[in-house]
Amino acid sequence: NETAKAELGRATWKLMHTMTLRFPKKPTQDEREALNSYFHLMSRLYPCGECAAEFQQLLKRFPPQTSSRLAASQWLCALHNEVNKRLHKPIFDCAHVDSTYDCGC
Amino acid sequence: NETAKAELGRATWKLMHTMTLRFPKKPTQDEREALNSYFHLMSRLYPCGECAAEFQQLLKRFPPQTSSRLAASQWLCALHNEVNKRLHKPIFDCAHVDSTYDCGC
Numbered sequence: 605n606e607t608a609k610a611e612l613g614r615a616t617w618k619l620m621h622t623m624t625l626r627f628p629k630k631p632t633q634d635e636r637e638a639l640n641s642y643f644h645l646m647s648r649l650y651p652c653g654e655c656a657a658e659f660q661q662l663l664k665r666f667p668p669q670t671s672s673r674l675a676a677s678q679w680l681c682a683l684h685n686e687v688n689k690r691l692h693k694p695i696f697d698c699a700h701v702d703s704t705y706d707c708g709c
Numbered sequence: 710n711e712t713a714k715a716e717l718g719r720a721t722w723k724l725m726h727t728m729t730l731r732f733p734k735k736p737t738q739d740e741r742e743a744l745n746s747y748f749h750l751m752s753r754l755y756p757c758g759e760c761a762a763e764f765q766q767l768l769k770r771f772p773p774q775t776s777s778r779l780a781a782s783q784w785l786c787a788l789h790n791e792v793n794k795r796l797h798k799p800i801f802d803c804a805h806v807d808s809t810y811d812c813g814c
């Protein structure tokens with residue numbers, strides 16, 4: 605069921621991008637470790653086996669950048685573009701990531 | 710911006726419910742700890758301050774159930790109903806959680 609897989613992917617990207625864009629600008633060590641662990645656990649628990657395996661490979665090649673909000677959000681945008689490339693989807697301009705994801709908070 | 714907050718909420722519930730419904734039926738200790746940590750980190754990093762605070766309180770009152778797929782998915786359904794109650798939304802019948810979330814995988 606490709607529709608369900610796509611909907612789950614969209615929901616997950618939305619949550620993850622919004623999360624990095626609300627991550628502290630100057631995170632503590634503890635906050636940095638929380639974000640790093642979050643992505644690693646997500647890649648293990650993501651409920652699409654094929655995608656989870658790919659996610660884990662990507663995290664090895666591109667470890668989470670957690671030094672600041674900007675670093676984290678640009679890192680995730682680049683990671684998403686790696687998935688886009690593999691799936692032959694358009695590459696997103698990471699300069700626009702800020703204005704695309706509004707958490708309403 | 711209430712629309713953005715609601716969309717983020719929907720995306721997050723979708724991911725979390727689908728995740729519990731794909732969680733192993735007989736998880737290892739390591740898998741159980743991964744799911745437990747995932748929810749605790751999510752409650753810290755969730756990009757809506759008011760919701761994150763509420764999420765953390767709920768996890769204290771109702772710690773994640775990780776002994777099986779059924780335990781985890783029914784626990785999350787009950788937790789979501791606690792949020793529904795507070796927001797005056799209809800209570801969801803947890804007997805139907807299985808058929809509502811298809812990950813397409």
Ligand SMILES: Cc1cc2nc3c(=O)[nH]c(=O)nc-3n(C[C@H](O)[C@H](O)[C@H](O)COP(=O)(O)OP(=O)(O)OC[C@H]3O[C@@H](n4cnc5c(N)ncnc54)[C@H](O)[C@@H]3O)c2cc1C
Pocket residue numbers: 609610611612613614615616617621650654655656658659680681682683684685687688691693695696701704
């Ligand atoms: C970790 C992970 C791995 C996945 N692996 C697979 C897989 O192996 N096979 C598979 O079929 N599907 C996979 N998916 C799902 C896939 O990435 C898409 O979510 C799904 O195909 C729906 O695509 P979409 O075209 O709606 O846009 P999505 O890729 O879901 O993106 C949603 C929206 O985000 C915006 N966007 C696009 N690129 C970026 C970017 N770089 N940064 C910020 N915003 C952006 C655009 O507005 C886009 O419409 C995976 C999803 C995740 C989260």
Ligand SMILES: Cc1cc2nc3c(=O)[nH]c(=O)nc-3n(C[C@H](O)[C@H](O)[C@H](O)COP(=O)(O)OP(=O)(O)OC[C@H]3O[C@@H](n4cnc5c(N)ncnc54)[C@H](O)[C@@H]3O)c2cc1C
Pocket residue numbers: 714715716717718719720721722726755759760761763764785786787788789790792793796798800801806809
């Ligand atoms: C952890 C968390 C805390 C939140 N706290 C707040 C808050 O404090 N204030 C605020 O305004 N918003 C909060 N939200 C957002 C809120 O819960 C909703 O997501 C949002 O209001 C959109 O609601 P909705 O009516 O579309 O349905 P949602 O509650 O988003 O549910 C989406 C769909 O899931 C199904 N569903 C409903 N109940 C259940 C259930 N118990 N089990 C399984 N499936 C179910 C239904 O089909 C429903 O349409 C929070 C979200 C999360 C994830």
